[in-house]
Amino acid sequence: MENGDILILGAKGMLGGQLRKVFPDALAWDRSDVDVLDLESLTSKIRGLPAKPRVIINCVAYNDVDGAEDNPTAAFSLNAEFVGRLAAFCKEQDIIFVHFSTNYVFDGEKGEYKEEDIPKPLSVYGQSKYQGEQELQKNSDKFYLVRTAVLFGEKGESEVSKRSFVDLMLELSEKSVKIKAVTDEVNSLTFAVDLAGRVKFLLESGQPFGIYHITNEGCASWYDYAKEIFKITGKDVELVPVSSSEFPRKARRPKSSVLINTKLPPMRSWREALREFLLKPDKRLRIKD
Numbered sequence: 001m002e003n004g005d006i007l008i009l010g011a012k013g014m015l016g017g018q019l020r021k022v023f024p025d026a027l028a029w030d031r032s033d034v035d036v037l038d039l040e041s042l043t044s045k046i047r048g049l050p051a052k053p054r055v056i057i058n059c060v061a062y063n064d065v066d067g068a069e070d071n072p073t074a075a076f077s078l079n080a081e082f083v084g085r086l087a088a089f090c091k092e093q094d095i096i097f098v099h100f101s102t103n104y105v106f107d108g109e110k111g112e113y114k115e116e117d118i119p120k121p122l123s124v125y126g127q128s129k130y131q132g133e134q135e136l137q138k139n140s141d142k143f144y145l146v147r148t149a150v151l152f153g154e155k156g157e158s159e160v161s162k163r164s165f166v167d168l169m170l171e172l173s174e175k176s177v178k179i180k181a182v183t184d185e186v187n188s189l190t191f192a193v194d195l196a197g198r199v200k201f202l203l204e205s206g207q208p209f210g211i212y213h214i215t216n217e218g219c220a221s222w223y224d225y226a227k228e229i230f231k232i233t234g235k236d237v238e239l240v241p242v243s244s245s246e247f248p249r250k251a252r253r254p255k256s257s258v259l260i261n262t263k264l265p266p267m268r269s270w271r272e273a274l275r276e277f278l279l280k281p282d283k284r285l286r287i288k289d
Contacts, residue, residue, distance in 0.1 A: 006203075007046065009036060010059030013156040014164070015100070018196035019057060027053065030157075036060050037077060039085050046089075055203060056090055057098040058083070061129075063162060065104065068125040069250040079128035084135025087143065096142045096209075098199060103149040103187060105130040108254025111186075114262050115147075115211040123251035133211075144202050145211045146195075147259055150225075153192030153277060166277070169226050173235045181223040183241045186256040188215035189225065191273035198267065213259040216270035228271055232278045 010016045011028035020028050027049070034042050046053070061079055062068060068075035083099060090097040104126040105119035119130045136143055152164040172179050198214050201207075220228070223241045230237045244253070267273075 005051075005054035006057060007053040007055070008057045008059065009034075010061070013059050014151060014153050014162070014192050015156075015195060016059040017156050018153060018192045019059065019199065022196045022200045026057075036082055036086075039082070039089070042086075043089050046093075052093060053095060055096045055098060056086070057199065058086065059100065061100065063125070065123060065125045065253075066250040068123065068128060072124045072128070075124055075128040076131065079125075080131035080135055083132040084139050087136045087138075087140035090142070091140045094142070096144070096203070097136065097140050098144045098146065098203070099132070099136050101129050101133050101145060101147045102126070103147060103257040103259050104254065105133065105147070106254055106257045108257045111256040112258045112260050113213075114260045115213050122254060125251060142209055144199075144207070144209060146199065146202075147211065147213050148190045148195055149188040149215050149257070149259055151190050151192050151195070152274065165222070165225060166229055166274070169229050170233065170235075173230065173233075173237050177236065178238045178240060179226065180240045180242045180246060181221075181226040182244045182247065183221045183223040184244050184255060185253055186219055186221050186258060188213075188219050188257075188259045189270035189274075190215045191270070191277060193277075194267050194273055198264065201264070207264070210263075212263055213261045214264065214267070215259050215261070216267050216273050218269045218271065219256075219258040220270065228274060229278070232275050 006023050006026035008016055008019050008026050008028045010030060011020055012030040020026065034045055036042050062075045087097055104123065105121050106113050107120040107122050121127045121130050133145055136145055152166045155163055155167065194216060195214055227239055230239065
């Protein structure tokens with residue numbers, strides 16, 4: 001598959017930025033290029049291209065987990081309704097659709113989840129993402145639905161691109177020598193570079209259409225995650241393990257929603273990926289002696 005056959009939506013977010021590196025000749029559109037909620041405008045722009053894309057990769061999402069509790073209409077518009085309408089367009093045009101979902105579609109009671117497990121989201125955000133999954137499967141035949149979790153990597157160029165937990169912990173370590181981190185929420189973790197590479201593998205190897213869980217190997221609580229960040233960077237921080245009840249939030253989170261990959265070769269461990277990310281020369285970080 002040629003790079004020029006691919007259209008990336010949400011190209012200036014964290015994942016979109018890495019996909020642009022993996023597919024350097026792909027068409028890459030962001031908020032300044034098109035309003036995806038204006039489907040007529042979006043589809044007209046796609047139809048006007050010199051050649052129809054063979055693949056659309058959708059990185060657009062409403063991903064403010066707590067904000068969705070106050071703005072359910074915005075969350076469902078972007079995470080569900082838009083996905084279903086774009087999926088129907090892709091089916092009409094015989095375009096492969098790659099879409100991303102989240103471990104937050106699960107309630108965390110089982111702890112670990114395979115691709116075929118039935119979602120039961122706890123929050124408005126999770127509900128909107130699950131409805132998006134359903135809309136995708138209802139309206140498209142040729143799709144890759146990729147569930148992932150706790151993305152980290154270089155912040156995207158877009159002004160609305162979220163900072164990762166890594167960025168937040170490093171910023172906190174500059175302001176405080178004592179940091180609290182939650183021990184009773186466990187997730188899979190995913191390096192955006194590795195996720196983009198695995199999307200390329202999915203497309204180029206012609207994997208069967210369907211649902212895929214793609215994360216780095218292993219899992220961690222927020223405490224484990226922060227501990228590894230400070231270990232790698234040599235930050236002198238007192239990390240205090242606490243319950244999630246110490247940080248009241250609007251949206252309920254699953255206690256353990258680890259994504260189990262049963263379909264693809266395993267990726268490297270999250271610790272190895274995190275180490276690579278933090279010790280990149282341009283980050284000017286060092287290991288504690």
